[in-house]
Amino acid sequence: MYLALDFSTWNEARTFIDAHNFQGVPVKVGMELFYREGPRLIENLKQDNHDIFLDLKLHDIPTTVMKAMTNIANLEVDMVNVHALGGSEMIKRAKEGLISGDSNHEPKLIAVTVLTSMDDTSLYKELNIGGSVNENVVRLAVTANKNGADGVVCSVQEAKEIKDVCGSSFLTVTPGIRLQGSDGNDQKRIATPALARENGADFLVIGRTVTNAQDPKSAYEKVQKEWRNGIK
Known part of the structure; x- marks a missing residue:
């Protein structure tokens, strides 16, 4: 389970981690924080023994993505x-970049399918993409699997079908996790930790349900317990 460090600065993130005893928990670093702090942030987190999901969602021509991934691999x-x-060529080249880094450590390559802030209506009306969200997610997962990705970001609702189509070892990383009664915010395809377990999700990404809670540590432990034990 990755705790989303959706903060503007490293000082804010570190203060939150220290105040609630989150030292060493796996964390997700997104664009907001990474673009402010850069690679120095990753070094700081690694020194404190955090596993890191670097959530930059690269999307560019294949050569540019490959070169970026070569640098990212070294982090x-x-x-x-x-x-x-x-597309398939970009995913292939991304994998090549991760393999060609100077480090012996190769990060897992995860492909974002359809953002959990989108639904069938926004796909069709705004992007002119036919078919349901579920159909598009599975299609993109198959493409990612065929071209070297280790898994995908998807909603909990799609995780089981992706496993059925792509195999049990193909990773599913699921954001949009909310405890019962939590605000969905700008996420549309949300789910509880218990449903994530039921659908076979490999990794949860948990953000505002914890970071906005009155007692973040208690909320985090509740998510962990519900996910591990299937408690509803």
């Missing part, structure tokens, strides 16, 4: 992602 994070909509 020795555990997972990094691209947008599956970048």
Whole structure:
């Protein structure tokens, strides 16, 4: 389970980690924080023994993504992602970049399928993409699997079918996790930790349900307990 460090600065993130005893827990670093702090942030987190999912969602021409991934590989994070909509060649080259880094550590390559803030209506009306979200997610997962990705970012609702189609070892990373009664915020395809377990999700990404809670540590432990034990 990755705790999303959705903060503007390293000082804010570190203060939150220290105040609630989150030292050493796996964390997700997104664009907001990484673009402010850069590789120095990753070094700081690694010194404190955090596993790191670097959530940059690269989406560019294949050569540019490959070169970026070569540099990212040298940061020795555990997972990094691209947008599956970048296509098969971009995904292949992203994997090549991760393999060609100077480090012996190869991060897992995860492809983002359809953002959990989107639904059938927004796919069709805004992007002119036919078919349901579920159909598009599975199609993109198959493309990612065939071209070297280790897994995908998807909602909990799609995780089981992706496993059925792509195999049990193909990773599913699921954001949009909410405890019962939590606000969905800007996420549309949300789910509880118990449903994530039921559908076979490999990794949860948990953010505002914990970071906005009155007692973040208690909320984090409740998510862990519900996920591990299937408590509803």
